[in-house]
Amino acid sequence: MQNACVYAFFVVILQEFLSIFFKNMILPIYLYGQPVLRKPTEDITPETLDLQQLLADMWETLAVAEGCGLAAPQIGKAIRLFIVDGTELSEDYPECQDFKKVFINPEIIEESEDDTTFSEGCLSLPGISENVIRPASITIRYMDENFTEHTETYDGFAARIIQHEYDHLEGHVFTDRISPIRRQFVKTKLTNIAKGKVAARYRTKR
Numbered sequence: 001m002q003n004a005c006v007y008a009f010f011v012v013i014l015q016e017f018l019s020i021f022f023k024n025m026i027l028p029i030y031l032y033g034q035p036v037l038r039k040p041t042e043d044i045t046p047e048t049l050d051l052q053q054l055l056a057d058m059w060e061t062l063a064v065a066e067g068c069g070l071a072a073p074q075i076g077k078a079i080r081l082f083i084v085d086g087t088e089l090s091e092d093y094p095e096c097q098d099f100k101k102v103f104i105n106p107e108i109i110e111e112s113e114d115d116t117t118f119s120e121g122c123l124s125l126p127g128i129s130e131n132v133i134r135p136a137s138i139t140i141r142y143m144d145e146n147f148t149e150h151t152e153t154y155d156g157f158a159a160r161i162i163q164h165e166y167d168h169l170e171g172h173v174f175t176d177r178i179s180p181i182r183r184q185f186v187k188t189k190l191t192n193i194a195k196g197k198v199a200a201r202y203r204t205k206r
């Protein structure tokens with residue numbers, strides 16, 4: 001455990017060092033226990049913020065953390081924005097081919113009646129993965145990075161990633177959706193994350 005902590009420390013220092021030399025910033029990922037993960041989020045407009053720089057930073061942060069999705073509350077911003085990149089998983093999940101997208105002001109407007117179970121993890125909850133039951137497919141209305149509106153239907157792992165990230169905009173994390181027995185099981189792990197006792201291999205805010 002101590003070795004893991006030392007390793008994580010050096011990785012984080014290296015990331016800080018690299019971010020000085022590159023224009024894009026590796027942002028700290030807010031961990032479970034940070035109030036912003038439970039805050040209501042607001043719609044954004046093209047004037048709200050420097051979106052292109054924020055997106056460049058989020059893509060950099062997601063790549064370094066090796067995740068497949070990142071929602072704005074996870075980098076401390078209570079706004080309705082998330083990014084997904086499932087392309088690395090496209091061999092196992094063909095629906096994730098070219099699934100690298102920005103979702104702005106999204107709204108899930110339809111959910112299928114049939115459910116599926118997938119094991120989920122989250123960059124804000126390092127070290128925890130649990131089975132979560134969710135609708136198998138969803139239809140979502142959103143705007144892309146150019147504020148062009150789209151309405152699309154997704155299924156499989158793509159639908160799973162979207163629902164997980166969408167939950168972050170609604171103030172939820174995936175452990176809110178597991179059974180009471182499993183929640184009891186992960187309670188100590190969650191408490192340890194909130195107390196800053198859990199190391200991650202990426203830059204964090206705890």
Ligand code: ZN
Pocket residue numbers: 121122123124164165168
């Ligand atoms: Zn997450």
